[in-house]
Amino acid sequence: MDTETSGAPLMMTQRTANRGETEMIEPQAIPDAGPTGASNRLEVSDLSIYYGDFRAVEGVSMEIEARSITALIGPSGCGKSTFLRSLNRMHEVIDGARVEGSVRLAGQDLYGPGVDPVEVRRRVGMVFQRPNPFPTMSIYDNVVAGLRLNSKRMRRSETDVAVERSLRGANLWEEVKDRLDKPGSGLSGGQQQRLCIARATAVEPDVLLMDEPCSALDPISTLAIEQLMLKLKQDYTIVIVTHNMQQAARVSDRTGFFNIEGTGKPGRLIEIDDTTKMFSTPAEQATQDYVTGRFG
């Protein structure tokens, strides 16, 4: 088991379906790496994801460096979104979903015994494909929703600060500062998505997951989100699923390619490497075919 792959890992495709083996992962004793950020790396080892009896994703291992953008690409239905959702235990919302293997954030196993999925999601935020601001709330309330709904008692002056910081962080402050009390659903699609990003960052998570955040947006809004991601990278560990390979090439530091052998077969991580390498000289022929558009 090569769960500890130090340095710059090249390919970490694992095919271990043995359940006994997955339990032998080293104890979660990795010491905190000191200053914040540096410790917020994700280590996924031999992760298989099931919906009931159906194995959707099989044997994925990868390391996601702190303060970097990792893009996940691959054809539809290859399990990359499922994999992304397993990183903050969002897939558990669906009945019968379960995983084998481990995901460790700063050394702590997110699937360890006694771990509360709610706590996991506070540390690993998520932005969805379709902008989904809360329709009952104003722009202001949307941004502080995460803070308020977590029943933190905050004074108005404190939330004011949090709202401005998050909206500035999401490059939305200038556009909405005069209408914070207006409903969030009145914004354009791109603005709504940036509002959702502001909402996700307001709770100050360690990791930000983005599930095709630009697929419902026009090119200008997409550009705005991409610039935002490059800015957020300074503070957050970002994992993004995208169908847009140019986008992966533009924003990500590392790219992982998922593929599926056929319908009903589990999705697998074919390879993950530096983005420049993935788009020029990938190790696998399948990756080469996919990024050059010969298949998929």
Next chain:
Amino acid sequence: MTATEQTLTSAVSPSGASPLTAQQLSRASRVGIASAAVLIGLGINAVLGEVRWGWVVAIAAPTFVLLTYVASRLVEGQRRAVDRVAAATATMAFLVVMLPLISVLWTVISEGASRLDGTFLTGDLRLTPEDLMAQREGVAAGGAYHAIVGTLIITGLAAAIAVPLGLFTAIYLVEYGKGRLARAITTMVDVMTGIPSIVAGLFAYALFILIFGPGSRTGIAGGVALSVLMTPVVVRSAEEMLKLVPNELREASYALGVPKWRTIVKVVLPTAIAGILTGVTLAIARVIGETAPLLIAAGVAQSSNYNPFDGRMTSLPVFTYYQYVQPGIPTDAGVARAWAAALVLVIIVAVLFTVARVLAWILKPAGLR
């Protein structure tokens, strides 16, 4: 040039329009057809005797459909004719359905308005000998204050029981329920919807005999009987409304690290609240006019009773029923009180609906308004 080509060109070229234009029934001719249909209806009524508006509509509606088809077929051709017949049938069906509603409203208002006075709204049925004397001479006496109070108390109790029960059941079914238990509950709710109201009344009566002793008829028994009828309606409507809340909103909330119960309270319920309120109002309207179960469970009283746990309590439908079947002397006085009580009931329901609409509009998410 053949004959058809000539007619085509002659029909089209004077206006300079393209061959895409076609002859259409003008607005004036459609109004003419409608008037002709109404006149035919009036005429047949007049020939057969007195003019009854219900019969006029009943004759005019199919006549209008028939005339529309014939005229449209001649002028516009088969396709437009079918289109017009479909539209005319739908409109006429709507008008026919409106007839009973308007008729009921009209009758209740015209018959009930005369006794809707101060005495009626403040008095009860404990008539003194002087009142009875006055009543014989045609002076209005007696009121339904006790029945209005009874209706509000009994329906309020029913709502206080049924709304939380129904809402929590709906939340369970939509947010938590899965597998056999949820399916069983859904089936039970369906069965409950079909319970005859008299059975609900008997159930409540039997239940409160166990508590208050034989022969007891109380407001709370009436409230429980109505809540049995109301709960499944609340469950069903609330369930539908909760299902309409997009899953994306729940996921967005979970992804912020919000626990499930808080997501339901702060995100799901506020999004669905407008629809839930409308459903609750409909459920209240459904039970506020119930007579049979209250006759059994709450009984009849002649005066106000503010305590639902002790003694009989009259509601407006029961009051109406008794004033109609036991009007006293002269009978006109009792029947007039029955109509007035019916009118008060209609007004209460109308007020409820208005309040619910206003509340729903206020509570509706600003973005969906």
